[in-house]
Amino acid sequence: MAHSLSRQVDVRxxxxxxxxxxxxxxxxxxxxxLVGLPLLGTLYFSLFTVTPETLGNIANMPFxxxxxxxxxxxxxxxxxxxxAGSLLVSLKFAGLTSLIVVPLGIFAAxxxxxxxxxxxxxxxIYLIPYIIPGVVTxxxxxxxxTTQTGxxxxxxxxxxxxxxxxxxxxxxxxxWAMLGLEVWSTWGFIYLLVLAGLQSIDDSLIEAAVLDGCGxxxxxxxxxxxxxxxxVLLAVALSTLFHFNNFTLPYILFDGVPPSQSYVLxxxxxxxxxxxxxxxxxCAEGVLMMVIELVPIFVYLKMAGVxxxxxxxxxx
Amino acid sequence: MAVGSRATRLLPRYLSLGxxxxxxxFALAPxxxxxxxxxxxxxxxxxxxLAPRRLSWSNYVNAWTQVNMAAGIAxxxxxxxxxxxxxxxxxxxxxxxxxxLWKRRTGLLMxxxxxxxxxxxxxxxxxxxILFVSFQAVLHITILGTYGxxxxxxxxxxxxxxxxxxxxxxxxxxxALEEAARVDGASRLVALWYVILPLMIxxxxxxxxxxxxxxxxxxxxxxxxxxxxxxxxxxxxxQFLETQGGFxxxxxxxxxxxxxxxxxPVVLLYLLFQRHLVRGxxxxxxxx
Numbered sequence: 001m002a003h004s005l006s007r008q009v010d011v012r013x014x015x016x017x018x019x020x021x022x023x024x025x026x027x028x029x030x031x032x033x034l035v036g037l038p039l040l041g042t043l044y045f046s047l048f049t050v051t052p053e054t055l056g057n058i059a060n061m062p063f064x065x066x067x068x069x070x071x072x073x074x075x076x077x078x079x080x081x082x083x084a085g086s087l088l089v090s091l092k093f094a095g096l097t098s099l100i101v102v103p104l105g106i107f108a109a110x111x112x113x114x115x116x117x118x119x120x121x122x123x124x125i126y127l128i129p130y131i132i133p134g135v136v137t138x139x140x141x142x143x144x145x146t147t148q149t150g151x152x153x154x155x156x157x158x159x160x161x162x163x164x165x166x167x168x169x170x171x172x173x174x175x176w177a178m179l180g181l182e183v184w185s186t187w188g189f190i191y192l193l194v195l196a197g198l199q200s201i202d203d204s205l206i207e208a209a210v211l212d213g214c215g216x217x218x219x220x221x222x223x224x225x226x227x228x229x230x231x232v233l234l235a236v237a238l239s240t241l242f243h244f245n246n247f248t249l250p251y252i253l254f255d256g257v258p259p260s261q262s263y264v265l266x267x268x269x270x271x272x273x274x275x276x277x278x279x280x281x282x283c284a285e286g287v288l289m290m291v292i293e294l295v296p297i298f299v300y301l302k303m304a305g306v307x308x309x310x311x312x313x314x315x316x
Numbered sequence: 317m318a319v320g321s322r323a324t325r326l327l328p329r330y331l332s333l334g335x336x337x338x339x340x341x342f343a344l345a346p347x348x349x350x351x352x353x354x355x356x357x358x359x360x361x362x363x364x365x366l367a368p369r370r371l372s373w374s375n376y377v378n379a380w381t382q383v384n385m386a387a388g389i390a391x392x393x394x395x396x397x398x399x400x401x402x403x404x405x406x407x408x409x410x411x412x413x414x415x416x417l418w419k420r421r422t423g424l425l426m427x428x429x430x431x432x433x434x435x436x437x438x439x440x441x442x443x444x445x446i447l448f449v450s451f452q453a454v455l456h457i458t459i460l461g462t463y464g465x466x467x468x469x470x471x472x473x474x475x476x477x478x479x480x481x482x483x484x485x486x487x488x489x490x491x492a493l494e495e496a497a498r499v500d501g502a503s504r505l506v507a508l509w510y511v512i513l514p515l516m517i518x519x520x521x522x523x524x525x526x527x528x529x530x531x532x533x534x535x536x537x538x539x540x541x542x543x544x545x546x547x548x549x550x551x552x553x554x555q556f557l558e559t560q561g562g563f564x565x566x567x568x569x570x571x572x573x574x575x576x577x578x579x580x581p582v583v584l585l586y587l588l589f590q591r592h593l594v595r596g597x598x599x600x601x602x603x604x
Contacts (some may be wrong), residue, residue: 018504024413026408027475033473034444035432041443110326111335122336123589129343129588133533135550136575139557140350143568150366151349158366184346196594198326206326216328224326241434248535252554255561266438273442274540286439293434301427 040284044289050279068284081260083285086268087292093175093264094243097182098236104183105190106232110224113198123195130188138252141181145169145253167256174262182249186239193235197228230304237300240291265289354572361568375573382567383574388552389581392532395463395548399470400528402476404520406471410595411482412508416491429483432476437536440589444469445540461543469537474527481526485519518592525589529582 048061072083081089123251129137144151145168148239157164169175205223214222246267250258258267269289273282329336353361354375356368380386414425448459459465489512497507538548547555553574560566588594 015498015504019417020504021413021417023409023508025409027410027471027479030406030468030472031475034469035435035440035475036442037447038443039435041447042439045443045446096328106361107335108339111332112327112337114332120470121589122340124590125343127586127590128347128583131529132347132579133550133582135533135535135553136350136579137346139553139571139575140346140353141527142557143353143572144346144349149362151353151366154364154366186343192594199594216326238434245434245436245438247438248533251535255557266436269406270441270536271439279442279446282442283439286442287435289436290439294398295432297431297434301430 002075014281016026040199042286046283046287048280050283052277064280069288071281072285072288081263081268083265083288085260086263086265087289089175089261089263090244090265093179093182093262094240095244096179097186100183101187101239102190102232102236104187105235106194106228108187109190109194109198111200113195126191127188129184130186130192132185134185134246134248135252137181137185138249140147141249142169142255145177170259172261174254174259178249178253178258178262182243182246185249186243189239189242190232190235193231194228197231198224201227222227233300233303237296240296244293319392350572350576353571354576356569356572358567358569359565362566363574369441372569375569376577377569378570379574379577382570383556384547384552385549385574385577388547388549389577391420391546392548392550395466395470395546396528396531399467399474399531400465400524402467403471403474403527404482404524407475407478407482407523408476408486408520410479411486412512414479414483415486416494416504426480429476429480433480437473440473441536441540448541460541461546463546466537466541466546469541470527470531470534473537474530477530478523481523482516482519485516485523489515489549522589522592525585525593529585532582543565553578 002278047064047066049064049067050061075082078230090273108126112119112126116122129162145171147153147167148165150168152168153162153166156166167173201223205227206219209222212218223309240312245266246264247270250262250264250267251270254262257271258264265285266289269282272285324331335559352368355371355373356365356375357370358375360369373521407580413423418425445460448465451457452459493511493515494504494507497511502510532548533550535550535554538551539554542551553571556571556574558570560571
């Protein structure tokens with residue numbers, strides 16, 4: 001292919017003039033308008049008294065300053081629980097779930113990391129609870145845990161373990177029912193991440209450890225844990241925040257309004273805004289919720305060491 | 317490289333086998349329970365009883381019409397399918413700009429993308445709703461309940477994860493290949509289209525599948541942004557549950573069958589793409 005002289009010059013100059021920034025526009029605009037704007041909107045509306053009446057006349061909404069915030073923190077419970085109460089429930093829920101789910105996921109990954117004949121089957125089975133949509137989990141949970149006529153009470157009665165009339169969806173047990181379902185539903189995520197990490201461990205490392213006389217515990221300490229540590233950290237961070245934000249499970253399991261022991265923050269904000277019609281308060285609680293979530297995010301980013309990426313071709 | 321033979325085992329045999337059996341029972345028991353319930357006549361679900369008195373296959377037939385599963389699945393396929401496709405395409409553009417044109421302060425960007433993935437939907441839903449309502453009033457068009465509104469919303473919320481993954485995949489494509497194209501006289505766009513994209517197709521599929529599944533499962537946004545004409549599968553189920561609660565003889569049988577129907581496509585998708593998904597996640601997570 002014959003190049004003209006000017007063409008050769010252009011090629012040598014490279015792509016310096018050719019910078020199609022506009023490729024990022026469609027996505028960027030969407031994020032700006034549909035994520036950025038609502039974020040600002042939440043902040044904005046939290047400073048006003050927003051109710052169905054005032055919404056009709058956005059330009060003249062009464063300014064409330066920090067009233068919504070002080071209400072969130074001090075107001076006694078009208079529907080369900082207070083902000084602080086549901087925050088506590090959410091923290092307990094997210095914390096306990098992660099505590100159970102992480103060792104479970106790590107153990108699960110370790111049980112299938114070796115090459116065996118029916119490996120694919122085990123791995124697929126492990127994924128099933130994670131794949132099943134949250135709606136479906138909440139739905140069958142509702143019918144398993146119904147008092148007396150639900151499958152679980154029926155089973156307990158048939159096995160003679162209890163009288164078969166335990167309250168699962170009301171009262172203190174409701175928290176544990178929800179926790180159990182969440183654990184069942186999400187350990188697959190930890191398992192997936194840890195499995196990916198285990199698969200990138202060089203066999204020779206483990207062989208070396210075995211040659212050095214390491215038992216199973218030694219192998220764990222010397223090779224396995226150091227290799228998956230970062231992944232586990234990532235999994236814990238993402239997972240805890242997911243449980244904290246989970247709206248679907250309490251919504252479906254308790255058909256809208258959860259009992260006070262299971263009244264998580266996400267549900268509280270949703271109901272305050274859409275059923276209590278105090279949108280300003282809902283926004284204020286939302287801002288508080290996001291601020292609280294920034295803490296674990298920063299902690300994770302600090303621990304993970306956010307550094308510059310090493311490029312595959314060596315350049316920076 | 318899978319950890320394999322005798323000398324490289326991580327768990328003693330009994331623990332490994334026992335674990336597999338135990339976890340399988342744990343994983344599958346509720347699923348069996350769900351299938352069990354879906355074959356029970358509605359009356360029995362209400363009145364209790366362990367074993368189905370008769371196998372109600374009719375639940376599955378009724379689920380399509382009574383619980384609106386047919387409409388629900390159709391709507392969700394359109395919404396989640398378009399949403400995932402548009403999301404992946406947009407994120408390729410953004411990932412290209414970050415990976416090939418920006419190249420600065422990537423640490424900050426990574427942190428930002430990570431934080432964005434954890435944004436609580438309940439908090440952003442409300443102002444989004446207000447935004448749509450005001451635009452509807454000002455521009456005199458309908459927004460809520462249209463495909464457009466929910467698809468665009470899903471794309472926006474799917475972008476953080478999508479961009480993160482696409483960025484990782486793009487970083488693994490060596491720039492030397494584009495250099496070669498440049499020497500041949502190609503522009504950046506041409507190089508992107510003919511060199512980078514073909515190599516990114518597996519990554520794009522993985523990302524697309526993950527985004528699709530997330531959208532299929534969404535309840536929060538669909539509850540507010542859809543109406544009878546665009547109801548997704550998740551909302552069809554939830555609405556049916558709500559309405560049936562008022563009847564003396566709620567049709568819970570078809571509801572359970574509907575739940576099974578709602579889960580099947582997603583389960584199949586995951587199992588089909590399982591190997592790619594694990595590899596894709598390891599690329600994004602292990603490297604980053």
